[in-house]
Amino acid sequence: MTLEKTLLSLAALFGLFACAEAQKVSIKETTTGIDFLLRGKEVLTYQTATLTVPEGVKKEFRKSGFIHPLKSPSGEVLTRIQPPDHYHHLGIWGPWTKTKVKGREVDFWNLGDGKGRVDFDHIISQTSKGNIAEVVVRQNHTDLLAPNGPQVAIEEDLGIRVQSADKGRYLVDYTTTISTPLSTTIMLEAYRYGGGIGYRATEVWNQGNSTILTSEGYNRTNADGTGGKWVMVHGVSGAKEGKSGILFLSYPENRAHPEPMRVWPVDANGGKENVYIEFCPIRYEPWEIEPGKKYTLKYRMVVFDGTLTDEEAEQYWEAFAKKL
Numbered sequence: 001m002t003l004e005k006t007l008l009s010l011a012a013l014f015g016l017f018a019c020a021e022a023q024k025v026s027i028k029e030t031t032t033g034i035d036f037l038l039r040g041k042e043v044l045t046y047q048t049a050t051l052t053v054p055e056g057v058k059k060e061f062r063k064s065g066f067i068h069p070l071k072s073p074s075g076e077v078l079t080r081i082q083p084p085d086h087y088h089h090l091g092i093w094g095p096w097t098k099t100k101v102k103g104r105e106v107d108f109w110n111l112g113d114g115k116g117r118v119d120f121d122h123i124i125s126q127t128s129k130g131n132i133a134e135v136v137v138r139q140n141h142t143d144l145l146a147p148n149g150p151q152v153a154i155e156e157d158l159g160i161r162v163q164s165a166d167k168g169r170y171l172v173d174y175t176t177t178i179s180t181p182l183s184t185t186i187m188l189e190a191y192r193y194g195g196g197i198g199y200r201a202t203e204v205w206n207q208g209n210s211t212i213l214t215s216e217g218y219n220r221t222n223a224d225g226t227g228g229k230w231v232m233v234h235g236v237s238g239a240k241e242g243k244s245g246i247l248f249l250s251y252p253e254n255r256a257h258p259e260p261m262r263v264w265p266v267d268a269n270g271g272k273e274n275v276y277i278e279f280c281p282i283r284y285e286p287w288e289i290e291p292g293k294k295y296t297l298k299y300r301m302v303v304f305d306g307t308l309t310d311e312e313a314e315q316y317w318e319a320f321a322k323k324l
Contacts (some may be wrong), residue, residue: 004182005197009050010290015206021170023130024130025037025038025130025132025164027135030044032047032049033045033049034123034160035137036162038170038199039164043071043073043162043303044071044172046067046160047063047064047066047124048064048137051063051064051081051090057082058112059110061112062266063090063117064119065120066081067092068090068091069091070081070091070092070172072237072305073305074239074240074302074305075116077202078244078245079092079199080200080203080273081200083200083203083273087111088111088112089276091199091200092198092301093198094196094198095108095116095118095195096109096282097191099153099154099186099187099192100107100186100189101184102184104145106144108154109193110173114145115143116142116143116145117141118139118142118156119140120138121137122137123137123138124136127296132162132163134159134160134162135159136159138155138156138157139156139158141155141178145169152181154186156176156182158177159173160173160174165302169302169304169305170210171300171302171303172300172301173298173299174197175298175299176197176297177295178295179289180289185288187286188286189289190267190285190286192262192283193278193280194282195281196278196280196297196299197297199277200276201233201276202235203273204235205273205275206274206275207220211232211233212232212277213310214226214228214232215228215229215314216228223261224264225260225262226261227256227257228250228258228259229250229257229317230249230250230317231248232247232308233246233306237259237305238304241306242305242306244306245303246302246303247301247304248277248279248300249299249320251297251300252321254298254299255282256269259279259280260279261278261279262277262280263276263278264276264277300316300320
């Protein structure tokens with residue numbers, strides 16, 4: 001082999017190594033959470049330690065077991081936690097609201113009433129290889145007012161999987177499997193909030209500088225209560241493109257798919273810091289959780305800077321629907 005061909009072969013090899021390194025996703029455990037790093041930079045943190053609350057706020061709002069921050073590929077923070085208007089809003093999370101346990105109402109969502117809560121318990125597994133990294137954790141849904149003292153009413157195995165994607169974007173698979181260790185059925189009652197996957201966006205966004213669009217063509221003014229395959233949220237950011245966002249995908253085998261949504265209207269929160277969306281599988285029909293059975297919901301997030309077209313959103317959903 002000539003020197004020229006040798007140098008070209010080495011250049012190609014180094015190019016492959018550089019490309020692989022550029023797409024690498026890794027995991028780092030800290031004293032407070034699990035960080036996912038893309039190209040060596042943190043893009044997502046799952047909170048394992050109990051987060052404190054500001055002085056003067058009820059201690060019931062202290063919490064673990066949620067995603068924050070979630071950042072765009074360029075590092076823009078797209079989630080918010082503990083906003084003064086809703087201290088129980090925590091980035092990306094999904095507790096159940098109106099829950100019946102042995103005939104008693106337990107609320108795992110509104111932490112301030114002290115009826116129930118959801119917290120990180122332990123890491124089940126974690127893997128990291130090439131452009132994919134994943135962690136599976138146990139979250140316990142605790143009934144705080146059970147007759148014999150606090151008891152776990154729902155066990156949740158939550159999988160968080162981060163994968164690099166084209167155009168500098170990345171994917172987050174959010175897979176939740178719930179079951180009850182109790183000997184009696186738990187009823188997840190129909191309500192506009194609860195379960196699935198909820199997202200409280202950065203405080204920078206409001207109706208004037210952000211956009212919400214669903215797979216069925218609905219927007220912030222008329223999307224609430226509708227069903228869809230996907231919902232896209234994006235708004236102004238400090239990225240060089242001027243915008244960042246997240247596309248949320250619902251798996252076709254999820255309960256009640258095309259999945260109902262809760263989308264805050266334009267006048268929510270006085271028109272300020274008011275971007276909140278949720279896939280809510282119990283919006284219109286209750287869900288009975290029977291002992292000895294497991295129930296799974298799968299979601300994917302496509303995180304991006306700049307914009308993402310409706311056609312691309314549909315392609316991402318089709319790929320997600322076929323892959324899992």
